[in-house]
Amino acid sequence: YDFKSVVPEGMEYDAQQAEAFSAVARDMKLSGEQAQKLAAYGMNYAGQIADAVNQQRINEINGWAEESRKELGVDFDHVMQQAASGLEAVEKAVPNIRSVLNYTGAGNRIEMIRMLSFIGELTKEDSFRGFGANSGTVQSSLYGKTNFGLY
Structure with a gap:
């Protein structure tokens, strides 16, 4: 069985899963065409479920x-x-x-x-400027050459 041709766009071919499905198809005595149709249906269905789950997640986040x-x-x-x-x-x-x-x-x-x-x-940065209305005058008298407006 060759399932590479039925993998939908956006899905990756998984050789292990293809081999496992091949074993099931052989046990059921499916022809190559029947196995491909069933595989295509299953992959499309799985894609729809994945899309629905993703949409549900998006809806929940929104x-x-x-x-x-x-x-x-x-x-x-x-x-x-x-x-x-x-x-x-x-x-x-x-x-x-x-x-x-x-x-x-x-x-x-x-x-x-x-x-x-x-x-x-x-x-956030502190906006504390000192105590009272005259707080700047004490600073300027102690540090006369410092421009406290820059700080």
């Missing part, structure tokens, strides 16, 4: 994104900006984390968005 958007509501943009900052901070220690989140879809989960937002909040 559902996570919609749930996150609804749950965050008006804070969505702000939280996502913080999450982006958190992701940049994490990427310094875990270089491929962004590709992992994209591949698995975990980046659309509300839990992951909140965690990254929390990290973004923790790692």
